[in-house]
């Protein structure tokens with residue numbers, strides 16, 4: 001099957017958690033039920049695999065391949081698009097994962113900036129992205145901007161400058177940053193076939209006002225149903241309803257942040273809400289204490305009675 005060249009990526013995209021066994025090995029058996037949960041209970045039909053939420057930087061290349069392959073296999077006929085994040089510290093590893101994404105018929109790839117040795121200019125980062133794309137030249141390609149995690153603070157808009165000349169199948173940016181001016185400038189620079197996807201879930205509504213075409217985030221794993229309603233309310237001009245839902249998400253996250261919200265807590269919240277067995281996170285991220293997860297799950301249920 002040819003990759004989704006003409007399918008613009010819009011709407012909600014869940015940044016998936018990586019299922020682990022209690023022994024800390026990747027747990028491929030949980031991927032099928034996870035996909036069913038997203039499509040049937042959350043109405044989420046796109047996934048972003050092996051990203052930050054998926055703990056990609058704590059996985060080996062072999063594990064990332066196994067996971068990507070299983071996500072693609074199980075998503076066939078169920079999900080609209082599966083985007084595989086292939087960014088690594090090493091260009092060689094990123095290229096290997098990009099080649100593999102072609103073989104497994106992923107719908108697109110995304111690449112984060114290396115963050116140990118950081119690119120010093122937008123041009124250096126663009127060249128890195130280009131080199132990765134060169135082994136998967138006809139696969140839709142997204143730049144993954146997440147400055148708080150990478151420490152690479154150059155504006156995403158600078159990275160996009162003339163990028164299509166280098167990467168003909170460039171299809172957009174996954175923007176997980178708070179700088180809405182930079183995001184707006186990315187939207188304004190977007191070609192009609194590109195997508196500007198926003199990744200700070202607690203302020204999605206502001207990004208929609210700025211012109212976001214969709215959203216990628218961890219919380220869409222368990223509040224996807226409600227965020228679909230938020231987006232639909234926004235599309236219909238019902239800003240009051242959109243704000244009501246956004247405020248609930250903010251209340252959940254601010255409550256969770258006061259108790260200590262990290263990937264381990266986030267993953268445990270997903271376990272509690274979904275009933276899936278995604279296991280603990282991998283070190284150095286610590287597992288979430290049971291009472292903390294229960295308190296946040298309780299808050300979740302008090303805010304969102306539907307699920």
Ligand SMILES: CC(=O)N[C@@H]([C@@H](O)[C@H](O)[C@H](O)CO)[C@@H](O)CC(=O)C(=O)O
Nearest residue numbers: 015051052053176199200201216217218
């Ligand atoms: C730093 C971080 O993990 N950000 C999340 C958000 O979804 C985030 O969890 C959410 O906004 C809550 O703060 C996403 O942007 C990350 C993401 O999409 C990914 O897993 O690749």
